Amino acid sequence: MHKERLDMLLKVMELEDCCVDLNLYLDTHPTDQNALMQYNTYACQLMALKNQYECIYGPLSNFGSAQSQYPFRWIEDPWPWEIEY
Template sequence: MTDKAKLLGRVRMYDFALVEVIEYLDGHPDNAAALKYYNEMRTAFDKAAAEYEDAFGPLTAREVDTCSGHWTWIDDPWPWEGAED
């Protein structure tokens, strides 16, 4: 598995954990353990996403840098394309 695939896997793992804990918090908004877990997963997701974007480019079109006057999102394979194993 490539470094890119491993890192994208970590991003997806933390994203999944966030979705699950957000759904739990919708029904249990004062659960201290769930709030702590959310904060831990959010920090881990942000770190993994930043690491991925620094190495391989934006994860979504919302993070594309347009300062060059060019829509760079189309220049490289998208995160879900071309993951060599």
């Protein structure tokens, strides 16, 4: 896998982790405005980065969250378990 692609994928996973952690925190602290602002910032960055990644490398999931170019790109390698980090 090219370094640029791997770097982008790792950044996607990092932002997803931040969003999950903040989401869990906000489940128990829904009035924490600072945490909500952080969550919204990371969620926005994540959405933009996922869109950028998918435009370059194809979809990150196969459940209708992203359109595919022709030919159908979901089947292109590497599969998640084949990626060497």
